[in-house]
Amino acid sequence: MEAVLFILFGAIAVCGAIMVVTRKSPMASALYLILTLFAVAALFVLRQAHFLAAVQVIVYAGAVVVLFVFVIMLINVPEDRLPVERATTTRVLGVLAAGIFILESAVLARRFWMQKGPAAExxxxxxxxxxxxxxxxxxxxxxxxxxxxxxxxxxxxAKRKT
Amino acid sequence: MIAPSAYLLLSAILFGIGVVGVVARKNILIILMSVELMLNGVNVAFVAAGSYLGDPAGGVFAFMVMTVAAAEAAVGLALLIALYRLKETIDITELKVLKW
Structure with a gap:
């Protein structure tokens, strides 16, 4: 059961994160960011970290993302004035760098052996x-x-200079 | 029972996606959101390590990271508003006053 929930919410978090960095419109990114943050909160619940899950939803999804959405609406950049994204080679290099980092971490994580402590919560x-x-x-x-x-x-x- | 390494791997994947967002995008708003993603990935590792080792420091550190993330978002977005007033752009490559 725990494994099923971990895979489900982990997949939601990773897919949401990929959508955050690939969407053109910042508003769509902000909404996918909320999805990822909620999935991570669910993972915290899975690890019995109920307080942190609540703080994650209240502070991140409730305050930080609302601040992002507020600023997106405040500056309201029109669709045609959004920055032209980088060349494909640069993007591929970025993905490669991150892929190497993830692979290295995977190798390290497999070797990392955690000793069970007394309390789990x-x-x-x-x-x-x-x-x-x-x-x-x-x-x-x-x-x-x-x-x-x-x-x-x-x-x-952010104050306007008078 | 899930192995601790699964959480660490997930944490690394979230952090890696955040890195891609920072290095491969030009939109400052999305870069700031990617930084939030990276901080969240770190939090996953902190909570998992704390819970598997039975050490409350994991939860406390995750709490501190959330505080820093909130402060970072507030200051980052304030900087963005000030820059937008000045340059009318959210393209990070347009901001090269200090480049020579």
Missing amino acids: VGTVETVGRALFTDYLLAFEITSVLLLAAVIGAIAL
């Missing part, structure tokens, strides 16, 4: 919360500075 609210507010408290607090910097930076950049 690591992405639930309790485990993530406990780790976040004890061992990783400093990193968590610094995250707030990062978000503040991002907020101020985004406003300062």
Whole structure:
């Protein structure tokens, strides 16, 4: 059962990802990106990471992609003014580079042997919360500075100069 | 029971597709989305490794990556809006002021 679901959602994620990078219109890419993000959230559920799956749907599909869609509609580039894509040779080289990377990772992943630890549930609210507010408290607090910097930076950049 | 290597392979495939999007496209919006894809692929590896090793650090790292991805999208899109106001294009090859 788990294997069937893994293959199903893994295939949805990979197909959605391929569609994201191949569509001409950015809006179609954004919608396929949502599909991929939901499939990855389902994979998180499969690994008992319920909290992370919820955050994935809320933060990624709910906030990041909405921001993308908002900007796509805001700048609203007409169909005929979309960039002319790169030459076929460049694209083939890009696919080749990624293919080599994936093959290398596949070889490494086959050799990589993970030892089973004590607990399997690591992405639930309790485990993530406990780790976040004890061992990783400093990193968590610094995250707030990062978000503040991002907020101020985004406003300062996008503001119309008067 | 799925082998951990299956998750790592899926993670590598998602990351690789993201790399293709970054190197082979000219549309800045799609390049930014491909970066999100790459970060998501990394998250798959973090969650799978954390869950198979029984270490909560995997979940925490995935959480941090999501935060960074959100910040990156916000700043990246703000830069894109500023650039579009200035140059009226979303073609990445048109932006070559620093090239000589």
